[in-house]
Amino acid sequence: MRKLLLAGLASVSLLGSSAQAGEVRFDGFPDFDSHLDILIPKYEATHPDVSISYQMNQHADHHRRLTTNLATGSGAGDVVVVDVSFIGSFINEGGFENLSAPEYDADALKDHFVGYAWNQGKGTDGNQYAIPVDIGPGVMYYRRDVADSVGASMEDVISSWDSYIEYGRKLKDQNVYLIADAAEVAQLIIYTTVKEGEGFYFDEDGSPLVTSDRFVHAFTVAKQIRDEGLDAQVRAWTNEWYEGFKNGTVATQLSGAWLLGHLQNWMAPDTAGLWGVTNLPDGIYGSWGGSFLAIPKQAKNKKDAWDFIKYLTNTSEAQLSGLKNIGSFPALTATYDDPSFDEPIEFLAGQQARHLFAEVAQKVPAVAPRKGDLIADDIVLRAALLEVLNDGKDIEAALRDAERLIKRRVR
Template identity: 60%
Template sequence: MTKKKLLVSALFGLGLACTANAAQTEIRFDGFPDFDSSLKQILPKFYQENPDLKVDYVMNNWGDHHNKLTTNLATGSGAGDVVVVDVGRIGAFVNKGGFVNLSEKYDVDSLADQYAPYAWTQGQGVDGAQYGIPVDLGPGVLYYRRDVADSVGADINKVIHDWDSYIEYGKKLKPKGVYLIASAADVAEAIIYTTVEDGNGLYFDAQGKSLLQSPRFVKAFETAKKIRDLGLDAKITAWSNEWYEGFKQGTLATQLSGAWLLGHLKNWMAPDTAGKWGVSNLPDGIYGSWGGSFLVIPKQSNKQDQAWTLIKYMATRPDVELEAFKTIAAFPSLVATYDDSMFDEKIDFLNGQKARLLFAEVAKNVKPVKPAKGDQVARSIILDAALGEVLDEGKDVKTALAEADRILQRRLKAM
């Protein structure tokens, strides 16, 4: 899913499929765009099956939505009955408490086999219980400009062979005034998230010991630093006007992202570039997740059963997930959808490529990684602070990681 949009508050479906005098229970859905676009499509049918319910929904941009949820959980009031949580925040929120234990209340563990294994695991707490139901995934892929690759005679399959070949591609583009990628930080994030060792978490091993100074983090930081030092990235952040312009003008050759980026490139970021894009696996043979969303029920809701009815409709029915896939390119979390004929369709925006087959391949190959209580703290220290010091200030990689590890230990003791 996506992150930037102005506040949208909408009431939808008043009177649809309802008798004039039917009593309705109102529930509220809190999320971020483009869930509003999806809800507009799926709620009419939902009302036909559930005429006793009415769904109000409130949309904030990605950051404001999660900040608001933090406040709601801390104060014990103000949250919606159904709330969307991004994969990057689900572990931290779940392990702080505040969400209904769905395994306990609704016996959802029997649903596990219906979902991509890694996504189901991400919605669990450290106690192994399920708190979030995956509603969409973000299979990690590389979007690339076909015209840019053609201008230097590059074969994308050779470009993505490993990170060195990817960097060599960037060197060929530099004289043309084209950047390899918007931000080298994306490369570091990709390596950190997609090369987790068996049995380990993102930032901690099975015993809870920090991994911040492990070879995985060293490689991630050093690869990103090499891209920055060679001047191959544009030093611009995602969801900025400069990012959009780079896509429109062809000055950004590639973007590591989730499958969902297709919908935004096509619908509003760069619609005039249709046919100029392609999509491939991530470099170095890695499989990973880049985004994804979960539906949760806050304990503070006094309409939990009605909230579960909506979650079941949105996240356990293949037909509904496929409708969202069609509307906003939200890749389905239900593996049963991957045999749908839609996956074999050519996508005009990608020059006729059958990209959904690639998305499904990636989703099936991502390894489960269980979240840990300290993940959000570790993420902020590593990706928001230490990586910036390395890329923007030239700090030595191992020194930055050692300092980040020390800060993490202090923060964990204070938790």
């Protein structure tokens, strides 16, 4: 039987373990275990000299553990998964293999992938350090039954933020919330309306951008939704969040395409046929989530690790398996012509939604992550925004304070 080193929440110290030739350990977070359970037997059947094992921890635990592994130079697997929100910081800390080096030649694969996701795996030196394994084309999921109850057209609802908020006012009369958390609207605007040449939080010279019009606008829209009582004030990944999807008290959710897999598999399976999906409001094309595969410098079996990464990211078999089994959307553009993209999705009332996901994926502008993004994200979205939404702090004052704190912590 395959060696499953750890699955779930438990944490086992593997520091100092030594891999035998042909052994590859994959470190990640659920639902990658479900994905690997299908793919590993196929891979090992054609690579009899290679044995793949995996170690799974919950999303936050995995990234905390990996932070420690990279800092201490030991304990990481041969292949590691990194969420897009961490990728810039991890890459620029210098703990991953340079995949542009001749022994990997990752740059030859560039044209096979969605452009913006490929660029997110680059370092500030222009080299490739991580390969996108799945992406999150930004979309809006909505309850069809709720929209029908107020005679709303989604085309009209998403035409602007004003029309989106007006939809929320109609829903309020029905005791239905527009969205679970207004903070997600601010996050979306911040991440998807970046000007060319800018980063999410910093300009090319490393100066913070958080007092710019983009951030003021993001905070203003979110505050209006909160002040008018249009959001449920429920955070993502809580039981209250799941309940809103199950009972129809939350009408829309801004997310990545990947949310479909969660909704239909475990969050709200009994609501099949009640959902639809459309573009994001205000004509935005953006990314919401995504994952990358990298090889830590401390990895013990880099050659086989790289071969396995190429299988997972650069073969239609593996990429389409992720789409069909766990709802992860392919980063490999060659898959977008697959007949499975024409399949109606029963959970979405027969909508051929994969065509929408592919269209969005190819229109998302590229934004390079920068070293201080994780710090700035924490200060802006976990602190300043909550002060505005929950405590009524003035928007411009909150952003000025955030800028000062970012400068101090990044320096």
